[in-house]
Amino acid sequence: QKEVEQDPGPLSVPEGAIVSLNCTYSNSAFQYFMWYRQYSRKGPELLMYTYSSGNKEDGRFTAQVDKSSKYISLFIRDSQPSDSATYLCAMSDSSASKIIFGSGTRLSIRP
């Protein structure tokens, strides 16, 4: 079993829809949770960074962490075609000696 599981998609939704992206994990020691966005032929860029459980909001993006269920989510409101990309969840434990990435979900927003 992989430490971090993420549905690869592809996920296709119409412009303006609310998008929900999710990851599950098995290591209860994970404390830091991140979402990266990767456009085609580019490196990943950090979108959201949260510590421990709870919600964090930044513009149209909301990250949720449920440590009891070992489940994290990224919500995108009012989705735009420019949001079309691969979204990778990532996490690390308190030592943060290495960051483990999910395999990424490919998202397409239809105009």
Next chain:
Amino acid sequence: DTAVSQTPKYLVTQMGNDKSIKCEQNLGHDTMYWYKQDSKKFLKIMFSYNNKELIINETVPNRFSPKSPDKAHLNLHINSLELGDSAVYFCASSRDLQEKLFFGSGTQLSVL
């Protein structure tokens, strides 16, 4: 003014050759990394250096050798390239081990 830059962007080579990928960051970060991304977009850490010292060395064949001449540079040398080495290699940096990663734009390596 690119924060993390790596060269070359594309690298096509024959099996058995030796090649290098260079990475430089101008963010003043202490930690640098090499990640490998396979065709299914799975991103896996290979190495990390903190203040020029090797911190993480995952189960990577010893044909792969990182070299950090200073804090701003982390190069990756690959000997005796194999077909399975074909992937996109990303350099990244962070202020410290617990900090956010900043990635370069990747080097697409194709071994024929």
